[in-house]
Amino acid sequence: MKFVALPMFLAVSSLACVPAVAADVAAGKAKAEEYCVDCHGDDGKGDDESPDITAGKLSTKEFVVAMQEYQSGKRTKDAKMAKAAKKLSADDVANVAAYYATLK
Numbered sequence: 396m397k398f399v400a401l402p403m404f405l406a407v408s409s410l411a412c413v414p415a416v417a418a419d420v421a422a423g424k425a426k427a428e429e430y431c432v433d434c435h436g437d438d439g440k441g442d443d444e445s446p447d448i449t450a451g452k453l454s455t456k457e458f459v460v461a462m463q464e465y466q467s468g469k470r471t472k473d474a475k476m477a478k479a480a481k482k483l484s485a486d487d488v489a490n491v492a493a494y495y496a497t498l499k
């Protein structure tokens with residue numbers, strides 16, 4: 396048991412360290428299902444109108460910066476996207492980013 400427990404602990408603690416803020420993937424998924432999947436799809440890969448926002452396309456940092464730019468009004472290309480972004484708190488953004496980071 397001793398030999399199993401240590402790698403398990405290391406795996407769990409290193410996972411928790413990936414985002415700078417401890418993010419909640421399950422909470423992020425719930426918000427994504429509420430506000431994002433209509434345009435970006437269940438798999439986050441988007442369609443002809445909405446871009447792919449999975450980890451294969453954007454890093455977590457790029458994702459968060461993009462969301463902050465929609466929220467602050469720096470990115471205005473798509474009004475509906477900006478409106479969706481403004482429904483999220485900073486914690487929501489971190490959680491949603493963590494969720495999309497699990498999709499490739």
Ligand code: HEC
Pocket residue numbers: 426427430431432433434435444445446447448453458461462470471472473475476479480483491
């Ligand atoms: C009404 C449709 C719509 C909804 C709802 C929507 N998006 Fe978007 N999203 C878009 C479109 C269209 C773009 C591209 C616009 C642009 O180029 O600025 C985009 C761009 C993005 C980008 C930037 C991608 C990049 O490559 O720079 C991110 C990140 C993103 N969306 C995340 C989200 C999240 C998270 C949600 C849910 C809170 C969401 N979107 C909801 C349509 C939508």
